[in-house]
Amino acid sequence: MSKIVFLSDLHLSPTHGFFWPNFLTARAAADAAGAEAVVVCGDLCINGPDSDDEMTFAARALASFATPVLALPGNHDVGDEPPGQDPEQIIDGPRLARWDAAFGADRFVRDIGAWRLIGVNAQLFGSGLVREWEQDDWLASCLAGAADRRIALVLHKPLFIETADEGPANASSLTPAPRAKLLALLQAHGVAMVISGHLHARRDRVVAGLRHLWLPAIAFLGSASHGGVPGVDAVVMDFSGSEVVVEPLPMPRLEQHDLAALKQHGRYKFLRDMPPCPPEVT
Numbered sequence: 001m002s003k004i005v006f007l008s009d010l011h012l013s014p015t016h017g018f019f020w021p022n023f024l025t026a027r028a029a030a031d032a033a034g035a036e037a038v039v040v041c042g043d044l045c046i047n048g049p050d051s052d053d054e055m056t057f058a059a060r061a062l063a064s065f066a067t068p069v070l071a072l073p074g075n076h077d078v079g080d081e082p083p084g085q086d087p088e089q090i091i092d093g094p095r096l097a098r099w100d101a102a103f104g105a106d107r108f109v110r111d112i113g114a115w116r117l118i119g120v121n122a123q124l125f126g127s128g129l130v131r132e133w134e135q136d137d138w139l140a141s142c143l144a145g146a147a148d149r150r151i152a153l154v155l156h157k158p159l160f161i162e163t164a165d166e167g168p169a170n171a172s173s174l175t176p177a178p179r180a181k182l183l184a185l186l187q188a189h190g191v192a193m194v195i196s197g198h199l200h201a202r203r204d205r206v207v208a209g210l211r212h213l214w215l216p217a218i219a220f221l222g223s224a225s226h227g228g229v230p231g232v233d234a235v236v237m238d239f240s241g242s243e244v245v246v247e248p249l250p251m252p253r254l255e256q257h258d259l260a261a262l263k264q265h266g267r268y269k270f271l272r273d274m275p276p277c278p279p280e281v282t
């Protein structure tokens with residue numbers, strides 16, 4: 001068994017339960033998939049950067065899986081690296097501490113089949129925090145220790161949208177300077193694949209010898225303006241061979257939520273601003 005289920009962008013909350021039914025469907029499917037682990041690729045919360053309750057709620061939700069879960073943070077969990085989507089929610093020490101208290105770690109390394117999977121905290125790249133340098137060192141040692149395994153990097157944000165040299169800095173992908181540094185490191189170690197969430201869209205393509213796989217979301221459809229195909233779904237990947245086989249996670253069709261419609265076409269700027277509508281948690 002060399003399979004891992006990948007879920008991304010759950011956007012759970014004890015006060016705003018829009019996406020809870022999709023989560024329950026995906027959890028049941030993940031439990032039934034016969035996978036070695038479930039990776040959750042960031043954005044577990046809606047307002048994680050400012051809510052202890054939301055982080056606790058997400059941690060409890062992930063603890064309810066039958067399969068071991070490896071969770072990575074996204075911008076809606078620990079905040080964004082500058083310049084960020086929301087200047088009020090930039091990653092900092094207290095926000096990382098909130099994540100640590102709920103999940104223990106914001107990175108992982110796991111060997112499976114022919115592969116080494118290395119999960120990192122995407123929000124640290126360009127943050128200037130001490131933990132960014134600690135993570136850089138840790139990543140370099142994980143890459144160096146992969147021996148003859150193929151390597152996949154897993155993180156919340158894609159490295160870039162269309163091209164490795166694009167700019168200026170924005171909240172859709174890693175920002176240009178840390179991206180260039182990371183790409184050079186990945187190339188030096190022959191990394192074969194990068195798996196990311198964040199854009200709520202599917203895309204699977206090879207750029208300069210590196211396969212970039214974008215994951216669909218559990219919560220709502222992304223924008224079509226980013227080149228991928230907006231998607232609400234999940235996948236299961238088989239790491240037994242030299243190429244990763246990606247299949248849809250077998251499950252009933254999830255509700256294909258449209259974010260603009262949910263926010264009543266501009267009436268609310270953020271989901272967290274909306275009137276409470278708690279999930280039905282049994």
Ligand SMILES: [Fe+2]
Nearest residue numbers: 009043198200
């Ligand atoms: Fe998201």
Ligand SMILES: [Fe+2]
Nearest residue numbers: 043074075198
């Ligand atoms: Fe995100």
